[in-house]
Amino acid sequence: MALVQIENVSKIYQTGDIEIAALSDINLSIEKSAFVSFVGPSGSGKTTMLNLIGCLDKPTQGKILVNGKQVDSFSRQKRAAFRGDVIGFIFQSFNLFPILTAYENIEYPLVMIKNEPADKRKEMILNVLDSVSMLDQKDKFPDQLSGGQKQRVAVARALVTQPKLVMADEPTANLDKKSSLNVIRLMRDMKDKFGTTFIFSTHDPRIMEEAEISYTLDDGKLT
Known part of the structure; x- marks a missing residue:
């Protein structure tokens, strides 16, 4: 069974009297332990696609199954619970808490979502920090880290809950070329190590080659 199954999905946004078709009649499936990119120019529908798969939004029509569950039928509360159990997120702006250390940023979802006991949290955090080669930076705050290091912490935070699926919207947009390639290759290594499916969006041709x-999305349609 595919991890993600999308059937005849469209998403239309209403702005006053104007309807904007962000996605039109999309059909695709994504297998477990895949490393997949959605590519296309700004406004092509990449972020909308990630939001739908990541259970942050619902389609106007069509059906979306993630890990065998028809998530488009879920209530807002059920989608939130499902995200906490199944999906991790990596953001282009890192979204780290500035007042928390790298260790504490990674700990956050284990406290707020998983409610893991302290001893198990410590083991999980140290393991994932070691996996992204950030163990020696665990006590530093985000403003003491480079952009590439911040994104490594963000990858670790996304993985610490052991999700089946990680969504990354333009995860290298704020990084230089070397850091971008390092982060994408780190994500791919994590896919191989943990069997996690990664789905990311990009318009950077250097990053597309790593998928x-x-x-390819163009004006809301798969080309």
């Missing part, structure tokens, strides 16, 4: 499968 195993790429879907």
Whole structure:
């Protein structure tokens, strides 16, 4: 069974009397332990696609299954609970808490979402910090880290809950070329190590080459 199944999905936004078709009649499936990119210019529908798969939004029509569950039928509260159990997120702006250390940023979802006991949290955090080669930076605050290091912490935070799926919207947009490639290759290594499916969006051709499968969106349609 595919991890993600999208059937005849469209998303229309209403702005006053104007309807904007962000996605039109999308059909695709994504297998477990895949490394997939959605590519295309700004406004092509990449972020909308990630938001739908990541259960942050619902389609106007069509069906979306993630990990065997029809998530488009979920209530807002059920989608939030499902995200906490199944999905991790990596953001282009890192979204780290400035007043928390790298360790504490990674700990946050284990406290707020998983409610793991302290001894288990420590083991999980140290393991994932070691996996992203940030163990020696665990006590530093975000403003003491480089952009590439911040994104490594963000990857660790996304993985610490052991999700089946990680969504990354333009995860290298704020990084230089070297850091961008390092972060994408780190994500791919994590996919191989943990069997996690990564789905990311990008318009950077250097990053597209690192994907195993790429879907091109143009004006809301798969081309």
